[in-house]
Amino acid sequence: MARYVIPMLLGLCLPLAACEPVAxxxxxxxxxxxxxxxxxxxxxxxxxxxxxxxxxxxxxxxxRMGLALDGTxxxxxxxxxxxxxxxxxxxxxxxxxxxxxxxxxxxxxSTSLLxxxxxxxxxxxxxxxxxxxxxxxxxxxxxxxxxxxxxxSAN
Numbered sequence: 001m002a003r004y005v006i007p008m009l010l011g012l013c014l015p016l017a018a019c020e021p022v023a024x025x026x027x028x029x030x031x032x033x034x035x036x037x038x039x040x041x042x043x044x045x046x047x048x049x050x051x052x053x054x055x056x057x058x059x060x061x062x063x064r065m066g067l068a069l070d071g072t073x074x075x076x077x078x079x080x081x082x083x084x085x086x087x088x089x090x091x092x093x094x095x096x097x098x099x100x101x102x103x104x105x106x107x108x109x110s111t112s113l114l115x116x117x118x119x120x121x122x123x124x125x126x127x128x129x130x131x132x133x134x135x136x137x138x139x140x141x142x143x144x145x146x147x148x149x150x151x152x153s154a155n
Contacts, residue, residue, distance in 0.1 A: 041115015044105045045124045049131055051096040054104060055079065057134065058092050061126035088116060090123065 047054050062069060062083045067090060070082035078095040093105040104127065108119040 041117045041120060042105060042107050043117065043120035043124045046101060046103045047131060048100060049102055050100060051094050051102045053131060054094055054102040057127045057130035060130040061123055064126060088119060
């Protein structure tokens with residue numbers, strides 16, 4: 001009986017040994033994702049809008065989120081907006097691609113070495129909302145006039 005126990009134990013241990021590399025690989029992948037999310041911390045978006053409109057929407061988003069504007073700076077091919085909160089430093093880079101196309105790149109750094117990707121993403125979303133509200137406000141006066149004109153032509 002004793003000579004069957006050892007091979008049986010070895011047979012039971014083999015499947016467990018195969019699980020370890022899989023668990024380590026999954027754990028490594030998860031850790032890599034978390035580290036990349038906190039170390040890169042950059043959110044980017046391209047808007048079909050002039051750079052001035054995207055800048056105004058970005059400033060409105062900063063104000064709505066309660067972030068203090070530190071200043072703006074013109075670079076060679078882009079414009080940099082700096083903002084701050086109690087524990088975050090924000091940089092918004094606006095790069096005109098064409099007259100009607102603007103690339104926005106946001107970096108939100110916490111007071112440590114880590115970045116805050118979620119804050120950067122929220123700034124992109126708030127800027128998009130501000131741009132949408134601006135476009136809607138511009139179109140709103142034109143829509144009733146167009147509707148009235150079509151009613152007049154129908155009569």
